[in-house]
Amino acid sequence: MTRHEPGDLLARRYLLLEPLAAGGMSVIWRAFDQSLQRTVAVKVVTSSLQTGLGDRARARTEARAAARLLHPDAIEIYDYGEAVTRNGAVAAFVVMPLLDGTPLAERIAEGPLPWPEAASIGVRMARVLAAGHARGLVHRDVTAENVLLTPDGPKLLDFGIAARAGTPDDDRGTPPYVAPERLDGAATHPAVDVYALGVLLFAMITGRTPYPETTWEQLEAARRTAPPPRLTGVPHSVAALCQRCLAHDPDRRPSAAAAADALTAALKLGKRVRRGLAMAGAGAGVLALSLLAWLEYPPGELGPVVTAPTPSATPSAVPSAVPSAVPSAVPSVTASHRLTERVQVEVHTVRQAVDGFHATLERPGVCGSTGGDVALDIKQVLRGSLVTPGKEESGLAGLRRKLADREREGRLDPACRDELEIRLTEITAARRQP
Structure with a gap:
């Protein structure tokens, strides 16, 4: 030396x-x-x-x-x-x-x-x-x-x-x-x-x-x-x-x-989540905490998301069929308001939540690098989980596993998976509304 x-x-x-x-x-x-x-x-x-x-x-x-x-x-x-x-x-x-x-x-x-x-x-x-x-x-x-x-x-x-x-x-x-x-x-x-x-x-x-x-x-x-x-x-x-x-x-x-790109995407998503949670009202507190926990810990370390039903919740039912590509019905809002809507999912129907999932998967940007075969496979699994009576929970759990598998294979960007997981949380919460 x-x-x-x-x-x-x-x-x-x-x-x-x-x-x-x-x-x-x-x-x-x-x-x-x-x-x-x-x-x-x-x-x-x-x-x-x-x-x-x-x-x-x-x-x-x-x-x-x-x-x-x-x-x-x-x-x-x-x-x-x-x-x-x-x-x-x-x-x-x-x-x-x-x-x-x-x-x-x-x-x-x-x-x-x-x-x-x-x-x-x-x-x-x-x-x-x-x-x-x-x-x-x-x-x-x-x-x-x-x-x-x-x-x-x-x-x-x-x-x-x-x-x-x-x-x-x-x-x-x-x-x-x-x-x-x-x-x-x-x-x-x-x-x-x-x-x-x-x-x-x-x-x-x-x-x-x-x-x-x-x-x-x-x-x-x-x-x-x-x-x-x-x-x-x-x-x-x-x-x-x-x-x-x-x-x-x-x-x-x-x-x-x-x-560098993956860390940048994670920081942007984290900022949007923190801003949205700060704006979220007390009526969505339970879901807000669940979403925050999901973002802070890897999947599998937490229990299922639990939502607090409210009297103003809009009744919804599982659609008889979900097309593989649905035009987005989610209104265009600012990033902070959009995230507030994610937390306050009691105003969503299952159809709106599913539309949001498809819109995220098809939107250029964070999911823009997803291959067409991977996107089609994800859509088909989501459709199957929603049209098979009694299989909704296991179907969505299977879709989460598929997202994790595609990420490990390098065919799904981690930031894209984050966005899709949020949409799945919305679907789950919308389905549990009275």
């Missing part, structure tokens, strides 16, 4: 003043640039570079490529260099602006983050990773220590020592965030960053990493084969995304761009 002390001078220019943070493979120093007379941040890699000229030339090439990555959530790179340490090892270092902020690791140490805050950070980190991946750059060390929380939002450090996709792997990385395929020497690939993003999400929401291993030796000994742990207490679309990011098979992980 390389070592530096205050007072060390790197490249006859950067005077190290004091360490600011330390991660699994690097230390960030407050330093003074004697050439330009300004205070900077210098990140020094704590594992020694190999001495081969080819390896060092590749490191320089990668740093130059990363320096051209201009993204608002990636910290600008001023300089890259290599320095001989006190023990004679060669260490790479990256020079960056010194920003006012707190490492995300310190924020996590204070306790878990609310899921919307964690998802918001995750969106921005996923988008900067996607920008790097589009340029063929793989970060390889996405950790809570490498995310700086600044007044302008979270910033990702360390793209200056990223690797080109397809290059041989090395031992750079922080063990709790290391993707399992790296233990087998797989070539560098964007999926390793997505795995680390999943670890980061898990750590933000729970306050701990999904697995306890902290060294490469412990990782080698663990060799896990069981499915990744699943988050609880969050919308199931967020839990499912995190679990897919942590998949052992890199081919089953989403791209960084897809992860």
Whole structure:
């Protein structure tokens, strides 16, 4: 391991003043640039570079490529260099602006983050990773220590020592965030960053990493084969995304761009739900609490939705047949009023609720990527559950399972499933009206 002390001078220019943070493979120093007379941040890699000229030339090439990555959530790179340490090892270092902020690791140490805050950070980190991946750059060390929380939002450090996709792997990385395929020497690939993003999400929401291993030796000994742990207490679309990011098979992980889109959709839906619940009246309190619980916990962890009948409820009956495509009868309203109507479902008939389900499935946007065969299958299952006397409850339960299956297969977007589940809740509540 390389070592530096205050007072060390790197490249006859950067005077190290004091360490600011330390991660699994690097230390960030407050330093003074004697050439330009300004205070900077210098990140020094704590594992020694190999001495081969080819390896060092590749490191320089990668740093130059990363320096051209201009993204608002990636910290600008001023300089890259290599320095001989006190023990004679060669260490790479990256020079960056010194920003006012707190490492995300310190924020996590204070306790878990609310899921919307964690998802918001995750969106921005996923988008900067996607920008790097589009340029063929793989970060390889996405950790809570490498995310700086600044007044302008979270910033990702360390793209200056990223690797080109397809290059041989090395031992750079922080063990709790290391993707399992790296233990087998797989070539560098964007999926390793997505795995680390999943670890980061898990750590933000729970306050701990999904697995306890902290060294490469412990990782080698663990060799896990069981499915990744699943988050609880969050919308199931967020839990499912995190679990897919942590998949052992890199081919089953989403791209960084897809992860950003899924988190964005979850945040938008969560905002609409919170706004709608705030506007909902006391008469819909029981259903409001049930809907809130459904959004906060994965399916299967809660009992059935219970509604409170009201004298003004409109009688309804199960239709004798539900066509596979029905024009929407739900009035056009603002997002907040629309969600209030979702909570106050006693004013809906079963027909209106079913129309709303079809309209959601057919509407461009959150469900726009759903394949035609999947949409037709979902409609047929819904129709069958409503036209078979005595089978309504089991039929709707079967449809929920089908939605979950299609999501696991990657054929149904998690945010689309969220919307359809809300519509199924409306159908269930409408059917239970007197």
